[in-house]
Amino acid sequence: MFLHNAFCRLFAASKEYLELVNALIKELTFGTGRLILLSSLGRFVFCNPNVSECQISFYGCFQLKFVYMKNKILSTLFGICALAMSAGADVVLNMADFGAKPDGSDSSLAVRRALEKCAKTDDKVTLVFPKGKYSFGGDMAFEKYCFISNNDEGLKRIVFLIENMKNLTVDGQGSDFVFYGFVNPFVVEDSSNITFKNFTVDVARPFHSEGIIESFEKDGFIVKIPENFPYRVREGVLEFTDGRPVNKVQTTVSKEVVYEYGGLLEFDTKKRETAYMARDYWTTGKLVAQDLGDRRVKIFNNRFKGTVGNTVVFACGHRNYPAFTLSGGENISIEGVTVWGCGGMGVLGQNVKNVYVKGCKFTPSEGRIVSCTADATHFVNCTGEIVLDGNVFENQMDDATNIHGIYEQISGKLDDKTLITRLVHGQQLGFKTFKPGDKLEFVRGKSMITFHTNTVENVEVLNKEFKRVSFKDPLPANEKLVGDAVAKLRDYPDIKISNNYIGKNRARGMLLNCRGKTVVENNVFHAPGAALLFEGDACYWFEQGGVRDCTIRNNTFDNCRFGVWGKGVIAVAAGIKEDFDKSRYNRNIKIYGNTFKVFDDCPLLDLYCVDGLKWYDNKIIKTTDYPAREFKNSKRFNISHSDNVDIKE
Amino acid sequence: MFLHNAFCRLFAASKEYLELVNALIKELTFGTGRLILLSSLGRFVFCNPNVSECQISFYGCFQLKFVYMKNKILSTLFGICALAMSAGADVVLNMADFGAKPDGSDSSLAVRRALEKCAKTDDKVTLVFPKGKYSFGGDMAFEKYCFISNNDEGLKRIVFLIENMKNLTVDGQGSDFVFYGFVNPFVVEDSSNITFKNFTVDVARPFHSEGIIESFEKDGFIVKIPENFPYRVREGVLEFTDGRPVNKVQTTVSKEVVYEYGGLLEFDTKKRETAYMARDYWTTGKLVAQDLGDRRVKIFNNRFKGTVGNTVVFACGHRNYPAFTLSGGENISIEGVTVWGCGGMGVLGQNVKNVYVKGCKFTPSEGRIVSCTADATHFVNCTGEIVLDGNVFENQMDDATNIHGIYEQISGKLDDKTLITRLVHGQQLGFKTFKPGDKLEFVRGKSMITFHTNTVENVEVLNKEFKRVSFKDPLPANEKLVGDAVAKLRDYPDIKISNNYIGKNRARGMLLNCRGKTVVENNVFHAPGAALLFEGDACYWFEQGGVRDCTIRNNTFDNCRFGVWGKGVIAVAAGIKEDFDKSRYNRNIKIYGNTFKVFDDCPLLDLYCVDGLKWYDNKIIKTTDYPAREFKNSKRFNISHSDNVDIKE
Known part of the structure; x- marks a missing residue:
């Protein structure tokens, strides 16, 4: 382990170091020697108090020079040794060794086993996928209840669940990752120095659906639905499916797999962007329809207007499956990753310090006009810095980014130091907004004027919605406060948004709501x-901006x-x-x-x-x-x- | 505390003992005396080593005789003392003191505070509600993710969450408990000696809906929907609601409160029971409909048949809110409780030892024809004994009881001692089926013949659906096993079902599936x-019986x-x-x-x-x-x- 670490420190900048380090791990497994770092110039001391002479032979192609000192151990060197050991060694793990196969079979268990191994080590691990197309389903995936701001909470199946980990890189080496069914691809919680790079993310069956507008009639319109969006008209209502037929047995517990939809939105099929002056047509997700055969469906809705030949998108009815969820922790990088599709936001960061999204693409795959079914990226209550550089954000069903805090509404005043607060926006429930010692600003619900600041003494979380919060100082006297809001005054992140392409999507470019x-x-x-919207309100979205x-x-x-x-x-x-x-x-x-x-x-x-x-x-x-x-x-x-x-x- | 406990032991059978004990607690708070139980005949020794004489004065009306021994402490008496103290004292807590009010205001926080106090004590506590009508909503309620067998899992708001507690009685003293919105009334987890008595349970807005059949037409039928079942026809589809209008603002996160429905079932309005030869008409819960005004709705479904004047029930589309969920623990009694309505089963017991349901009623309240929206009671993998005595089970939307175990399907054989097993039935997911050391039977999926038994060596729960299970002994050789099932061989409970009325409901009387x-x-x-059905299968319901x-x-x-x-x-x-x-x-x-x-x-x-x-x-x-x-x-x-x-x- 120590030898291993010494190499990491010396050769961290070398592109061959990963192979070398991997080779040395194998050697140390069988040997008893210890190699001690003498300086940062590349000299080593090999010490083994039990034998007078030791041999080290290296696997791999890299040659290393070092000074060999027989049986000498200096206390000062041990100091260096301890320091080096605490930092952990650099390890490359080949996902093929865990059973990941680019052959269409499910590689979720392989990921799980690799991450379980990573969780037990202090090493700096790189999980490397030999280039190929990997499939990930939910059967063998991790499971965790996640509150994901501005997406939908729930008990999630998660393929890459990275919890309380440090120094991990997932390197796809240009691989394609395809996620099947109802799974969350990546969730990173309370972890630091995590990097994702060089792969694509797609969903086998997208969470939205599309149809080509054939004609408009008095009582509705007719669409032709491409084969990659399975559907059925059941009891007069349009349902999107995974292509499997309705269960034969119907009982009290029968449930079919459906892909819920919400609003309708027209895209310009030729320009591959939202249609000129298109707007949202909100639906209940239960469109009355008639199957005309040959994948032609008449939808009995005469509010929806558009142009024949254009694409109508049936928006995803939930935000259950964002591609990357980053919760807490620090230093998370996503580099050279393409997100073809997901069922929610592309990247959602909450309470994270330092997030880097560089050289990524959020763009639809072949045969689709939509990429992410919500924002491409979105950051809530983050700190440090947020860097979006050199990315393509296109055809997502909402903004390219939105960077904001969260207001909680004051719903009750119990005494001169105690309030009941409420997370009102349904997709903010369960958010870790503040803790004892945090300083809060008090904002008027209607004017958005900050009129008071105070420090949290204690927080009792009653449930995902309500908290009982006591403060160190008295609250403003003679004021009911109910209807006003509080938000954490935090170390607002610096935002760097550069060299990106943003467009062809639904809604805005970017929402800038960070101080x-x-x-x-x-x-x-x-x-x-x-293109740029500055927002913030304490009455509907409850997003702290300014x-x-x-x-x-x-x-x-x-x-x-x-x-x-x-x-x-x-x-x-x-x-x-x-x-x-x-x-x-x-x-x-x-x-x-x-x-x-x-x-x-x-x-x-x-x-x-x-x-x-x-x-x-x-x-x-x-x-x-x-x-x-x-x-x-x-x-x-x-x-x-x-x-x-x-x-x- | 000891004095308190001594009284409990002596006067447990007395109807005045609770008042007395309560009075004595107050006394001990201020005094330094110690009262030691000499025998079970009612004689006490009062000892205080620090003073030569002690006074005890009692609050309340009850008079007590005891022997006074000045400054004498015998070691044998201390033994009794210690024994008595470990059991905890009997305490009566008046819910009014916690803020519970029978005035229509929300008493959930009062319950929460009382239960939090109970959780901190070893005393035997009775929570007493002064007789009245209490309302409970979800805002201030507890929250917990619950897997509830044969009901729906989820993150639940729970009014009475009784977790890891002992010796608690909730005595409604004839009160009416009305639960508003989407809350679970009672969840008892890993607790023992818990009694519920003398109250009624109802839901403000039932989870099912009803309509009176007015006429049948060629393409559907017309119903008149009573005012206590709010509804709307929105974009041509029937929705049941809580009466609030559709939100004015429509955005990506707009969600309306809807009461989901599933199948249709006809009830005989006059006989107040399921109609003669009525059957289930399964729907997608998205009935195409037209609002004719005056609460008359035409439903475009010509499969449903029935009799004009009868009641069509729109079955609850989920089982999220059973009235009583009992998970783990032992000795749970429900006595003299009436369940007017709930959104799931009336009582669901899973992995509990000894459950008693006595003198209870499961019956619809005024203006409704349905009580529980699923089984009245249901017991899964329970042990000890299950007693159902002197109850009325009527008008529930499923059986009066079903007492069974759970089969897990074998979905993979990894080696000669290791399997992947799967909980298949969607409402069994997350069930705690077995643990290391448990003996399992292996059952043929198609013949239900037990062909092997083995002992669990280790269980890795992959998620709520899949487990990796290793066994102590080798599995049958040369068999794929996939598609067969395993179930725990447990201490099957003795079942006593006596003096009950069972009827007028949907489906069967009782399912007897216990060994x-x-x-x-x-x-x-x-x-x-x-009236009585013996079942059990390993292919759909996965209920162990026989x-x-x-x-x-x-x-x-x-x-x-x-x-x-x-x-x-x-x-x-x-x-x-x-x-x-x-x-x-x-x-x-x-x-x-x-x-x-x-x-x-x-x-x-x-x-x-x-x-x-x-x-x-x-x-x-x-x-x-x-x-x-x-x-x-x-x-x-x-x-x-x-x-x-x-x-x-």
């Missing part, structure tokens, strides 16, 4: 809604807002209902050096309740890429209830 | 299906099987698909002294694969209470593939 230093640069946005230092520079906004989501290409908003004159929720925004390609008079900037915004050196290029719309009573810059706004056109 | 001594006597059955010593005597079978469930008034069956000549699943059944009121030639007894059945001294009385049916090729006694069957008509 850390936020830099958005060198990106290309082609969002159907606002930037304090935000720079938007050198981006290209390429024909953004060709859809309906948001009032401008950049929209600085907040869930403010009163006291507009006083509330200044977002602050210190600089927008410069950007290029705005626009096809009509859509506002470039719409804002209210802002203190401090500078707009300069931005270029506008007119295009004819989409039909121009008429904007009544609207200008390029719609500004209200704000201070220190400086627009230099 | 302990089973006695069914002095009951009145009026079940629409088989009686070994069953006596059915002195019961009245009052016009049973007026519906469709089961082949005879008493049906001895099993899920046997092959080897009928060899398989003898149920054994040693005696049926005597019973009265069978029959309205046609329906078989009294239908059986196969039985070894040992005696039928004698039973009386048949003919009635004209229902229309007679024609039974082709059927006799009063249909017997096949059985040995030692002795029928004396």
Whole structure:
């Protein structure tokens, strides 16, 4: 182990070190020698107090020079030795050795066995998949109840469950990972220094469904549903399935496999993006329908409008299966990973310190028009830094990212130091919002004005929804507080969003709701809604926002807002209902050096309740890429209830 | 504490003892004296080594005689003292002191606080509710993920969560407990000596719904839905609700409160029982419908048949909220409790030793025709004894009871001592079936013949569905075993079912699937299906059965099987698909002294694969209470593939 570690330290930068270290582990298994690190220059001392001479032979192709000192052990060297041992050694584990096979068989148990081994070691482990296509189902997968913010909670089957672990890399070496059925691909909890790289993630049966619009009739419309989206019309209602027929035996416990759907959304089949000015058509997920045969289905809904030939997407009815869930811990990297599809967000980080998403793609696979069925990435109550660099975020069914905190609503005041608080948004339930010692801000539910801060003395979690919270200092007297909100004042992360492509998706580009230093640069946005939206409210989404230092520079906004989501290409908003004159929720925004390609008079900037915004050196290029719309009573810059706004056109 | 306990021991049978004990606790709080039990005759020694004389004054009205011994402490007395102290004292807690109010406000937090206090004491506590009507919602309730056999698993809000507790009585003193919304009333886990008595349990909005059939048309039927079952027709589909309107804001996370439904079942409105020959009409829970106004709804389903004026029940679409869940532990009594309604079974006992349900009623409340939405009681893998005495089980949507074990299917053989087993039935997932040291029987999946027994060496629970199980002895060689099943050979409970009324419900009377001594006597059955069904299979329900010593005597079978469930008034069956000549699943059944009121030639007894059945001294009385049916090729006694069957008509 020590020998192993010494090599790690010396050769961490070498691309051959993993093979070498692996070779040495085998050697140490059979030998009794100990190799002690003398310096960082590559010299070693081999010591074995039981024998006068020792032999070390290496497997692998790498040659190593070292100084051999027979039977000498110095106490100072032991100090170095102990230090080195505590850090753990670098180990490469070949997933093939655990039974992972790129032959269509289920490799979930192999992953489980490898991770169980990793959990028992202090080594820095890299799990390497020989390049191939691996399948993962839920039968042999881990299981854990997960609260996943802005996704759906539940008892999850999880293929890669990485809990309380350190220094782990999953290297797909270019492999394709295909997940079958109702499983969560990756969940990382309270772990640090975890890296995922070089693989693709897909779901065998996507969690959304698609159909091509054939015609519109008076009482509905007809779609042709491609074969990769199995469906049936059962008792007059459209159901999406996994292709298996209805169970023959019907009893009190009969349940069929269905892929629940929610809203309808039109995509432009040729452009492979949300259709021009498409909007959401919310449904109950129980569309009355008639199967016309030949995969043609008439849907009895005459509210939905669209264009023949375009694609109607039946949105995923839940967010149960995000691709990557990162909860707690620190230093999580996702690099060179392609997410073709998942049943929820691509990456959800909550209470994590330092997240890096670099060189990744969130893009639909062959034969589909949707990638992730919700946001590509989303970060809640994170700290440290969040870096999104060099990624492609496209065709996801919601924003490319949203970085925010969480407000809890005050639902009862018990005494002058004690409150009942409530997580209201159904997809925030169970979130670990704060603990004793945390400092909270008190925010008016309607004006979003912070009016008090206090420190948490004690928290009694009553259930996933309600807490009883006592504070160190007295609460503001003579105020009911009920309906106001609290949120943790934390070490807000710095945000670096650079060199990404964002577009063709549903809704907005990115939601910037973080008080850390936020830099958005060198990106290309082609969002159907606002490319950048600043939000935050304490009445519906309960997302804590309010930037304090935000720079938007050198981006290209390429024909953004060709859809309906948001009032401008950049929209600085907040869930403010009163006291507009006083509330200044977002602050210190600089927008410069950007290029705005626009096809009509859509506002470039719409804002209210802002203190401090500078707009300069931005270029506008007119295009004819989409039909121009008429904007009544609207200008390029719609500004209200704000201070220190400086627009230099 | 000791004084307190001494009183408990002496006056446990006295109806005044609770008040007295409560009074004495107060006294001891302020005093320093110690009272030592001398004998069981009621004599005490009061000792205080620090003072020469002591005074004891009692609160309450009860007078106590005791012998006073000044400053004498004998070591033998201390032994008694220690014994007494370890058992804990008897305490009465008034729920009003915890804030429970019979005024319509939510008393869940009061229950929670009381139970938290109980959890910290070794005392024998009685929680007493001053008589009144108490409301319990989920906001302040406990929360726990529960696997509840034959009901639905989930993260539950639980009002009375009694975990790892001993010696607790909940005495409603005749109170009415009404549960609002999606909460589980009572969950008892790994607790012993727990008694519930003298209260009623109801749900504010029942989990099923009802409508009165107005007419049948070519393409469906029209029902009038009473006001206590809120509904809406939304986008052409019938939904049952809690009466609140659809949310105004529709977003990706919009969710409405709906009461899911499954099958349709017709009840005879006048007789207040399942309609003559009614059967289940399974639906997807998404009935295409049209709201005609005035609470009249046309349902576009022409499969459902019934009689105008009768009640159609929209069965509860889940089993999330059984009234009483008893998991593990021992000595659980439910006495004098009425369950008007719940969203699942009335009482579900799993892995419990000794359960007593006495003098209870499971019956619908005013304005409803259904009580429990599943079985009234149901016991899985229990031990000791199960006593059902003096109860009324009526109008529940499934059997009055079913007492069985659980088979796990063998889904893989890894080596000659190791298997992968699977809980197949979706409502058995997560069940604690067996542990190392348990002896299992191996049963053929198709013939139900036990062919091997073995002892569990180790169990690795992979998830709620799959286990890896290793055995002490080698498994049968040269057999694949996959598709066969294993079940625990346990201390099967003795079953005493006496003095109950069972009827007017959906399906059968009782399912007798237990190998302990089973006695069914002095009951009145009026079940629409088989009054008594012996079952067990390893292919669908995976319920271990097979009686070994069953006596059915002195019961009245009052016009049973007026519906469709089961082949005879008493049906001895099993899920046997092959080897009928060899398989003898149920054994040693005696049926005597019973009265069978029959309205046609329906078989009294239908059986196969039985070894040992005696039928004698039973009386048949003919009635004209229902229309007679024609039974082709059927006799009063249909017997096949059985040995030692002795029928004396």
